[in-house]
Amino acid sequence: MPEFETAAIIGAGVAGLACAQDLRAAGVDVVVYEKSRGPGGRTATRREGSLRFDHGAQHLDPGALDGTRAAATVAAWRPRRTGDLRATAPLGDVPVPTMSAAARALADGVTVTARTLVQPLRALADGGALLATADGPLPPADRVVVAVPAPQAAVLLQHISPPLAAAAFAVPYDPCWTAMVAWDRALNLPVDVHDAPGDDLVWAAAQAPRPGREPGERWVLQASAAWSAEHLEDAPESAALALLDRFAGTVAAAVDLPQPALLTAHRWRYAEPSAPLPERCLTAGPLAVAGDWLGGGRVAGAIASGRAAAAALLS
Missing domain, CATH: 3.50.50.60 (FAD/NAD(P)-binding domain)
Structure with a gap:
């Protein structure tokens, strides 16, 4: 005892x-x-009406939950990528049906x-x-x-x-601005994950292809630490619009994006220890x-x- x-x-x-x-x-x-x-902390899931977004940590290193009560919540995530992006490969473990499921189990x-x-x-x-x-x-x-x-x-x-x-x-900690955006129709993009270290937009992930998620055109857009620090005190609306603009110019460059049904942002002031x-x-x-x-x-x-x-x- x-x-x-x-x-x-x-x-x-x-x-x-x-x-x-x-x-x-x-x-x-x-x-x-x-x-x-x-x-949940930075493994939390954000709910906007009926829509859910994994707006913090996007995936776990394989085995991260081994030996814990949350180990059974994960499934392998194999994103779809084409063109000049990396070939399709398992990216990591993702709690099901949301990132916050791991915290709820713990x-x-x-x-x-x-x-x-x-x-x-x-x-x-x-x-x-x-x-x-x-x-x-x-x-x-x-x-x-x-x-x-x-x-x-x-x-x-x-x-x-x-x-x-x-x-x-x-x-020291790096901050991270995260935008959450949804459309009421499919965009038919040839990719559901984009990561570009060094760019203002370093991570974009479609939510529906992740294991156990509901359908719908929902994306999480995450800014670089440098961009987030420079814009740390921006209004959420301004940060969200800026990240959507970068999404339109990179991941969705070949698509005429319609007006989103939802656009919002969250500031992680302490996103990751550097x-x-x-x-x-x-x-x-x-x-x-x-x-x-x-x-x-x-x-x-x-x-x-x-x-x-x-x-x-x-x-």
């Missing part, structure tokens, strides 16, 4: 959820706090308290951590895991552990820190970091 009974995890992305599952399996009573309306049996913005942690006299929102204290926990992007972790840790906060503050730390997790007393910025990045790295944090607390 572990030496502690309760744990609070801040962040319901895959790092926090993987950590929660391992702690729960060891007999720890776990609560996960998430500022958004549901779990959250199974875990208490996730959504729409809860935890304030910077404060040290208690007994060495523990005070968790609170703007409305007041949260239930105490024997251990606390911070599983959010490094800039947000630095803010949460600044008072309770300046060394951990400094480590998190030093990790220089992750080598450590898989960080610890200090009753605190542990996990995330994709520790030990390698991407979804597989985030899951491994969350599990490493659980193992460190349980050891």
